[in-house]
Amino acid sequence: MIKKRLIGVITVKNSIAVQSMEYSHYLPIGAPEVLIENLERWGVDEIIVLSIDRSQSKLGPDLKLISRIASMGLTTPLSYGGGIRSLEDAVSVIQSGAERVVLDSLLIKDLNQALQISRVIGAQALIASMPLAFIKNKLMHFDYIKKSHLQVSDHILDAINSRKISEVMIIDHKNEGLKSSFQEELLNHFAKKCNLIAFGGVSTPKQVKKLMGIGSIVGVGVGNFLNYKEHSVDLFKGNLKGSVLRS
Amino acid sequence: MSRKNIGIVNYGAGNINSLKNTLQNLGYKVSTPSLDHEIRSCDSIFLPGVGAFPEAMKALQITGIDQSLKKFYRSGKPMIGICLGFQLFANKSHEIEPTRGLSFIDGEVIQLPQTSFHIGWNEVNFKGNSKKTFSNKNVFFFNHSYFLQLKSNNILGKSSIKSIKNFPAFYKKENLAGVQFHPEKSQENGILFLDSLLKEMLND
Amino acid sequence: MIEGINKLGNPESCKICLYDTNHPLGLTINSDGVCSGCQFHEEKDNLDWVKKLDTLKTLTARYKSKSKKNYDCIIPISGANDSYFIVHVVKNILGMNPLLVTYNKYFNTPLGIRNLANLRIKFDCDILIQNVNPLSVKKIVRNTLPNFGSIYWHCIAGQTVFPVQTAIHKQIPLIIWGAHQGNEQVGMFKHEHEVEMTRRYRKDHDLMGFEADDLISTFNNLDESDIWQYRYPDDSDLKKVGVRGIYLGNYIRWDPKAQHELMINKYDYETSKFSRTFDAYDHTDCYNFMNLHDKLKLYKHGYSKVLDHATREIRHKRISRQQGLSIVKKYQLQPSHYENLFSEWLGIDEQALQFVLNQHRSSLFWQEDIPGNWIFKKESNLKHRSFEIEKTFNKNSDLNRKSNIGYITVGKGYP
Numbered sequence: 001m002i003k004k005r006l007i008g009v010i011t012v013k014n015s016i017a018v019q020s021m022e023y024s025h026y027l028p029i030g031a032p033e034v035l036i037e038n039l040e041r042w043g044v045d046e047i048i049v050l051s052i053d054r055s056q057s058k059l060g061p062d063l064k065l066i067s068r069i070a071s072m073g074l075t076t077p078l079s080y081g082g083g084i085r086s087l088e089d090a091v092s093v094i095q096s097g098a099e100r101v102v103l104d105s106l107l108i109k110d111l112n113q114a115l116q117i118s119r120v121i122g123a124q125a126l127i128a129s130m131p132l133a134f135i136k137n138k139l140m141h142f143d144y145i146k147k148s149h150l151q152v153s154d155h156i157l158d159a160i161n162s163r164k165i166s167e168v169m170i171i172d173h174k175n176e177g178l179k180s181s182f183q184e185e186l187l188n189h190f191a192k193k194c195n196l197i198a199f200g201g202v203s204t205p206k207q208v209k210k211l212m213g214i215g216s217i218v219g220v221g222v223g224n225f226l227n228y229k230e231h232s233v234d235l236f237k238g239n240l241k242g243s244v245l246r247s
Numbered sequence: 248m249s250r251k252n253i254g255i256v257n258y259g260a261g262n263i264n265s266l267k268n269t270l271q272n273l274g275y276k277v278s279t280p281s282l283d284h285e286i287r288s289c290d291s292i293f294l295p296g297v298g299a300f301p302e303a304m305k306a307l308q309i310t311g312i313d314q315s316l317k318k319f320y321r322s323g324k325p326m327i328g329i330c331l332g333f334q335l336f337a338n339k340s341h342e343i344e345p346t347r348g349l350s351f352i353d354g355e356v357i358q359l360p361q362t363s364f365h366i367g368w369n370e371v372n373f374k375g376n377s378k379k380t381f382s383n384k385n386v387f388f389f390n391h392s393y394f395l396q397l398k399s400n401n402i403l404g405k406s407s408i409k410s411i412k413n414f415p416a417f418y419k420k421e422n423l424a425g426v427q428f429h430p431e432k433s434q435e436n437g438i439l440f441l442d443s444l445l446k447e448m449l450n451d
Numbered sequence: 452m453i454e455g456i457n458k459l460g461n462p463e464s465c466k467i468c469l470y471d472t473n474h475p476l477g478l479t480i481n482s483d484g485v486c487s488g489c490q491f492h493e494e495k496d497n498l499d500w501v502k503k504l505d506t507l508k509t510l511t512a513r514y515k516s517k518s519k520k521n522y523d524c525i526i527p528i529s530g531a532n533d534s535y536f537i538v539h540v541v542k543n544i545l546g547m548n549p550l551l552v553t554y555n556k557y558f559n560t561p562l563g564i565r566n567l568a569n570l571r572i573k574f575d576c577d578i579l580i581q582n583v584n585p586l587s588v589k590k591i592v593r594n595t596l597p598n599f600g601s602i603y604w605h606c607i608a609g610q611t612v613f614p615v616q617t618a619i620h621k622q623i624p625l626i627i628w629g630a631h632q633g634n635e636q637v638g639m640f641k642h643e644h645e646v647e648m649t650r651r652y653r654k655d656h657d658l659m660g661f662e663a664d665d666l667i668s669t670f671n672n673l674d675e676s677d678i679w680q681y682r683y684p685d686d687s688d689l690k691k692v693g694v695r696g697i698y699l700g701n702y703i704r705w706d707p708k709a710q711h712e713l714m715i716n717k718y719d720y721e722t723s724k725f726s727r728t729f730d731a732y733d734h735t736d737c738y739n740f741m742n743l744h745d746k747l748k749l750y751k752h753g754y755s756k757v758l759d760h761a762t763r764e765i766r767h768k769r770i771s772r773q774q775g776l777s778i779v780k781k782y783q784l785q786p787s788h789y790e791n792l793f794s795e796w797l798g799i800d801e802q803a804l805q806f807v808l809n810q811h812r813s814s815l816f817w818q819e820d821i822p823g824n825w826i827f828k829k830e831s832n833l834k835h836r837s838f839e840i841e842k843t844f845n846k847n848s849d850l851n852r853k854s855n856i857g858y859i860t861v862g863k864g865y866p
Contacts (some may be wrong), residue, residue, distance in 0.1 A: 002369040002408055003386065018639075028477025028637055030655035038651040039688065043434065045368060062309025073281035077388050077432045094297060098392060099432065122296055124392045126365045166392075168363040188485045189457050195364065220369060228640065231690060237455045246368045246386045 001142070003246045004212050005045035005219035006237055009033055009199055012065065019175030019224040020052070025130065029227055036069055039076070039226070042233035045246065046077045048102060048169070048221060054083025055105045055145060063096045070097025081129055088153045090117040094125065102169065104129040104147055105145050106161060112153050116163045127197070128156070128165045131173035132186050139189050142173050152189065153244070158195060162229050167195040168220060175201030176222050182207060184214070192216050199223065205238035212244050251449055254280040254289035256316070258306045260331070266431035267279035271414045273442050286315040291449060293323055296331025300340040300356060300393070304330055304348065313349060320351050323422050325448035333418070333425030334395050342393050351423055354397025360410040365389045370429065371404040380443055384436045387416075387428035394427060424448065465489055467837045469775055475752055476637045476656055491638030492766040498642055500704050504544075507630035508700035511545050514625040522577070524625040527614040529553055530567030531736035531789050533629030533699075533707070535714035540572045540699055541627055549627070549686070551578040554609035556737065557588060557796065559859040561852040562723055563736025571700060573718045587677040589797055594670045599659055600751050600811030602793070603744050607657045608681040615648075615694060621682050624693040630700040630707070632656070636759065648696025650683050707733065711843065712768040721848035726785045728757040731776055731844040737851065738858065742787035749783060753816030753829055756784040759804060770840050780833035792858060 010032055011020040016110025017035050021029040026075060029035065032049065037046055048069045048070070051062045067080065080093050101121070102115050107128055118126050129231045131142035133149065141156075142151035161166050168190065175181035181201035198211050200220030211220050226232040236243070241247040253270055255263045257279040270272045270277045294316065296303055307313040319326055328336050337348040340356035348356070359365060368386045389406070394414045404417025405425070418425045425442060429435035462471035465478075465486035472478050479487045492537040515523045526549045528534035535610045541547050551571060586604050595604040614626050618830055631646060633639030633656060640646040641861045654662050667673050684694075697746045699705070711732035714720040722731040725741045734740040734756075739754060749755040761775035770778070809825070 002365070002367050002389075005367055013479075014472070018477075018479065025481065026479045027641075028639055030477060030478050030652070031660060034651060034655040034660060040434065041711075068264050070264040073265055073272070074431060075265055075269060075434050075437060077390070077429070094261050095259075097264055097298075106317060120302075122392065124366055124390055125297070163362045163364075177443075191701075195366070227646070228644045228649075229651075230649045230695070231686065234690075 003045070004217065004244050005197075006208065006233060006239075007046045007048055007199075007219045007221040008036075008044040008233070009048045009050065009221040009223040010039075011055050012062070014209040014238060015062075015065070016205060019084050019227065021224070023142075023173045023176055024122065024175070033068055033072060035227075036074065036078075037072060038232070040074060042186060042231060044076060044233050046079065046232040047074075048081065048127075049098075050102065051082025052081075052144075055085075059083055060085060061093050063092055066088045066093060066098055066137075068207045076200065079127055081127070084117075085114050086113055087120055090121055094121055097137045098181060100125045100127055102129045104125045105143070106145050106155055108141070108150070108153070111153070111159065115159060117166055119161075121171055124163050124166045125203075126165050127167045127169055128160065129171060130156075131171040131192070132189075133172070133174050134183070139186070157190075160239060161191060169197040169199055169221065172198075172200035172237070173204075177201070180207055182211070186212070187216060188216060190216060197221055208236050209238060209240060212240060249276060250276045251290040253445075254292040254448070256286065256294050256312060257281040258303070258310055258312050260295050260303065260345075263295055265422075266293060266295060266329070269438055270344060270445075270448075271315055273438070273445070277444070279322075281310060281312060281376065283311065283315045283318075283331050286312070286319055289324070291445065292316075292319060292326050292334035293327045293329075294326065294335060294356075296333075296335060298331065300331065300334060300342040301344055302381055303335060303347045304332045304340075304346050306336070309351075316349060320349075320423065323407070325422050325445075326342050326351075327421075327426070327444070328417045328425035329431070330391060330427060330429055333427055334393065336423065336425055337395050337397070342391065345408075350397075351421075352395065352397060352418065352425070354395050354399070354415075356393050356395050358393050359391075359408070362392070363408060364392050365394075365402055365406075365408050368433075369408070369428070371406050373404045373417065374420075377401050377403060377417070377440075377443070379441070380419065381436070386437060387430065387433040387436055387440070388430045389416075391427060397415070402412075422448065454754050455806075466501070467772065469638070469758050469772070469779065470762055474637055476633055476639065479846050480639045487522045487638035488636055488762070489638070489766060490771050491641065492635055492706060494642050495704050495790065501749075503642075503702045507699070508545060510697070511547060511625065511627075511810065515547060519548075521621070522623050522627060523547040524549050524564070524627050525614050525618055525621075526551050527553070527610060528578075529556075529610065529736050530563050530570055530571065532733050533710070534566075535570055535718055535720050536710040537627060537629045537699060538556055538576065539572060539714065539718070540703065542574055542576075549576060550621065551576050552608070552614050552729070553578065553580050555580060555582045555615045556606040556763075557607065557858060558584070558606075558737045558739045558793070560584055560736055560850040561854045561859055562721055562740055562848055562850050564859045565683050565852055566721055569719060569721075579617060581609065581680075583609060583680050587680075588675060590677050591666070592797060593664070594673060596797075596812070598670070599661070600747050601659065602739060602747070603682070604661070608663065612659055612681055612683055615689075615696070617751065618694045619688050619692050621693055624695055626694065628698045631698040634698075634700060635705065635763075642701055645701045648698075653683070692711040694819050707763065708769075708844075710768070715845055715847065721776070721852075722844070723848055723850045724786060724844055724846045727755060727782050728760050729782065729838065729841045729844060730760040732759075733760075734771050735850065738789040740790055743793055746787040746810060747808065749827075750812040750817065753813060754779075755783050764840060768771050769843075774838060774840070777833060777836065778838050780831065781836060781838075789856070792856070796858060 017029045017032045079100040080098040140154045194215045195218045197219040203225040253275045334356045336351040401420040402415045405413040406416040416427045430440045464471040466484035467489045591605045595601045663678040764770045765775045805850040
């Protein structure tokens with residue numbers, strides 16, 4: 001049967017890979033290529049690269065970075081997000097070497113563009129990244145460009161439910177970088193048939209195991225916490241290796 | 248023994264670096280041919296593929312590569328399709344709109360039931376020689392929502408998801424082979440698969 | 452060097468220390484203008500160090516050899532830097548029986564050899580020394596110097612891999628390091644992350660992106676026989692033995708100056724004046740680290756070790772930022788010494804050496820106004836001022852230790 005995935009999430013800012021905490025605080029880690037090569041050696045199931053300063057600086061996707069990664073001869077599935085403004089950008093990202101594209105601010109800014117991207121590159125090549133939080137007990141969507149929360153758009157949910165977007169990465173942005181803090185309740189808002197990736201504040205194998213047990217979860221993303229010890233992927237896969245997760 | 252020359256057919260189908268690197272590391276000379284004489288001169292070719300069937304067929308037709316592929320198929324030299332590339336070998340696809348394929352395989356490409364997506368690492372149940380080689384290394388990366396439906400004795404590997412059991416994951420008949428998964432994105436298992444497949448097909 | 456790292460012509464500077472966002476390890480600056488490295492240092496005054504020491508004791512206790520027939524841990528040492536303090540902590544505070552390991556870097560000063568011998572004698576420890584044959588080492592340097600502007604690749608590669616190889620061969624899983632350079636300089640991690648040794652960090656930051664196998668694919672005249680000694684062990688071997696490298700700096704309030712002074716008093720550690728910095732304690736074991744290697748740092752990165760030392764002292768609140776700036780001006784353009792020793796050792800003439808060195812002057816920081824005359828764009832020289840902080844460094848010996856000037860052949864032993 002199909003396995004669930006332990007996904008290595010690499011946040012890139014000013015061309016270096018960084019630890020990202022609560023979407024506001026950053027510590028330098030090093031060269032994205034070296035991190036990626038290392039994750040592949042560790043046997044991670046998928047790599048998601050998020051270039052978090054590209055939309056704000058209006059530079060478009062970091063195609064040079066994707067090309068450099070691709071020319072390393074990576075044999076691990078790669079998804080890229082950051083700065084994708086249009087269909088042209090999305091196609092360039094795929095042609096530069098990523099399997100799938102991650103859309104975040106474009107979903108809020110221009111959902112129709114996102115739907116067009118889906119029609120051309122295929123829904124299976126599209127991941128929606130949604131930083132969410134509970135504000136006064138209400139589930140809100142974080143617009144990281146405007147740094148404000150808004151209601152989760154019905155149109156976005158429609159796009160997800162009608163299979164125009166294959167997977168959704170739910171980011172607990174408030175708990176990003178904080179130990180054992182990913183809020184499972186964030187997932188409840190989505191229909192059981194959705195394919196969800198949990199990310200933000202996942203720091204222990206126990207958490208990973210619990211999340212992997214949730215039906216709608218297809219993958220769990222770990223970012224900062226993969227950088228503290230050797231063989232971290234093994235650590236996080238724990239005894240799920242060979243069963244729920246591939247060994 | 249001189250190094251065999253493998254061509255990864257270049258029709259704008261997206262990144263080929265992973266496949267190129269893996270094949271080079273296995274000791275092959277790798278090129279990315281698009282012109283007829285370039286394709287013809289290869290000892291073996293791969294047809295990769297990303298995106299939608301109609302777009303891909305259009306690209307093959309506009310460039311004339313579809314003709315080169317038909318000639319190569321008739322030459323008897325090994326030809327391997329990956330993911331969409333494999334699907335392009337079919338008679339026809341129903342993705343977006345009914346589109347004719349290269350017709351190397353008698354089958355049709357249809358959507359996975361319940362509009363499922365097949366994304367992630369999944370087991371492939373092999374038949375024949377591969378079964379032993381991959382007994383505990385049979386997990387590969389898939390990323391598709393359409394599949395090639397066909398009845399054949401040449402399906403050497405099958406995969407299953409909730410909505411459909413045992414659909415073709417690995418097909419091989421004489422000089423033609425196809426995989427629905429991405430061996431070039433399946434780390435060690437994928438490298439092992441490509442190595443054994445090429446050894447088998449180039450030594451036939 | 453990994454391409455694509457964004458070296459801005461206009462970096463942002465920290466308002467507390469002397470670093471900016473061009474720092475080779477990467478540096479971030481928060482909305483208050485404070486850099487990630489200073490933030491790491493601010494943690495030092497806000498942590499429960501008693502609790503942290505307990506954590507360290509509990510962690511290390513389970514590695515003690517039950518049969519007492521093996522060592523409890525491995526300590527990588529050089530005789531200089533953190534060496535004495537780490538051994539002191541491990542033996543006296545953690546009560547462990549360590550195996551000391553050291554890599555012969557060839558550029559050894561008499562002072563360094565004396566300190567190394569004194570270390571193992573005073574602490575009564577067993578020591579393993581790795582000597583890679585001089586032909587291979589020189590071949591490596593003949594490639595890394597012109598191509599990377601580095602004479603130190605082999606030193607760092609050896610120092611960081613030999614302990615790991617030893618851990619596997621002798622089945623001693625625990626390796627105890629002192630400070631994590633990424634933390635101490637740029638606050639790469641917080642103390643609470645308790646970051647451990649990883650192959651990734653070594654490749655990224657210690658080896659400038661080039662592991663041993665990358666050298667043979669990059670350089671035509673190096674082959675397997677020259678570099679296999681520097682190859683990191685396989686993951687399967689690491690996992691089998693359970694190799695784990697920890698950093699004392701995550702559990703002990705790290706202050707190199709204070710630690711050295713304790714070691715001088717307790718264990719007779721000897722020190723030396725340097726021409727290119729006010730610090731007298733680190734790097735006493737090497738003729739090149741504070742000389743030729745430091746000159747290359749200034750050429751390539753536009754700053755040298757004295758700035759690291761000044762930043763460290765600013766963060767420990769022993770000097771002000773302004774004093775730090777001034778003391779850097781005083782030292783960073785001072786001449787480097789002992790380059791003749793290096794040229795002789797490598798077998799090139801001194802003019803050829805300077806020619807190669809000049810190739811590595813970054814145009815961001817250096818300008819050749821007339822052939823052979825280089826202008827350092829950043830700061831001006833400041834010669835004659837003296838600083839209080841300089842007096843507080845106890846200089847009780849000298850690199851050459853009243854013996855003949857020259858690289859000490861390791862294996863010869865200390866008389």
